[in-house]
Amino acid sequence: MILECILVGLIFGFFISKKKRAYFPHLELSKLWISVLGAGLFLMALYGPKYLPNSLGSFIYENFSIFHWLGLFGMALGFLLPKFHPGKILVGIGFLMNGLAVFSNGKMPVSMNALLKIQDSKTIQILLQNQAMTHEILDENTNMQFLCDIIPFQSPLSGSKVMSLGDVLLALGVGIVVFSYITIIKRRETND
Numbered sequence: 001m002i003l004e005c006i007l008v009g010l011i012f013g014f015f016i017s018k019k020k021r022a023y024f025p026h027l028e029l030s031k032l033w034i035s036v037l038g039a040g041l042f043l044m045a046l047y048g049p050k051y052l053p054n055s056l057g058s059f060i061y062e063n064f065s066i067f068h069w070l071g072l073f074g075m076a077l078g079f080l081l082p083k084f085h086p087g088k089i090l091v092g093i094g095f096l097m098n099g100l101a102v103f104s105n106g107k108m109p110v111s112m113n114a115l116l117k118i119q120d121s122k123t124i125q126i127l128l129q130n131q132a133m134t135h136e137i138l139d140e141n142t143n144m145q146f147l148c149d150i151i152p153f154q155s156p157l158s159g160s161k162v163m164s165l166g167d168v169l170l171a172l173g174v175g176i177v178v179f180s181y182i183t184i185i186k187r188r189e190t191n192d
Contacts (some may be wrong), residue, residue: 072098
C-alpha cells in the first residue's frame with residue numbers, strides 16, 4: 001500500500017502543484033535522525049544475530065522483541081517530534097501503533113483469516129512453524145487485536161499482504177509527505 005500511496009502522492013503533487021497555493025505547512029525533517037536511529041536498531045535486531053559476533057548476536061536474538069519495538073518507537077518519535085505536518089504525524093502514529101502491537105505481544109500478530117483471504121500459503125506455513133522473528137499468528141490471547149495485521153490488501157502493484165491499521169496510516173502519511181515535497185519542488189521551479 002505504501003507504493004500505491006507514493007504514486008498517488010506523486011500524481012496529485014504534479015497536477016495540483018501548478019496552482020501556487022500551499023496545501024500543507026513546510027516539511028521539516030530536523031528530527032529525522034531519531035527515525036534513522038530507530039530504523040538502525042530495527043535492522044540490527046533483524047540482521048545482528050546472523051552477522052555480529054556470537055555473544056552480541058545471541059544477546060540481540062534473545063532480546064529481539066525489545067529491539068523490535070524500540071526500533072518502531074524510535075521511528076515514530078522521529079516523525080512525531082518536529083513541527084506539525086499531517087503526513088509526518090500519520091507516519092509517526094502508524095509506527096507508534098505498530099510498536100504498541102509488538103510491545104504488547106512480543107511480535108506483530110497476523111490474522112489467519114486475512115492470510116487465507118489473500119491466499120498467502122507461504123506466510124501461513126512460516127507462521128505455523130514459528131519461523132518468523134517479527135510476526136506470529138493472532139489468537140484469542142493476543143493483546144490489542146485491532147492494532148495487529150488484520151486487514152487483507154490486494155494490489156496489482158505491490159501484491160497481496162495483510163496490513164495493520166498502523167500500516168494504513170503509515171502509507172497514507174508517506175503519500176502526503178511525497179505530495180508535499182512534489183508541490184514544494186514544483187513551486188520552487190515556477191518561482192525561479
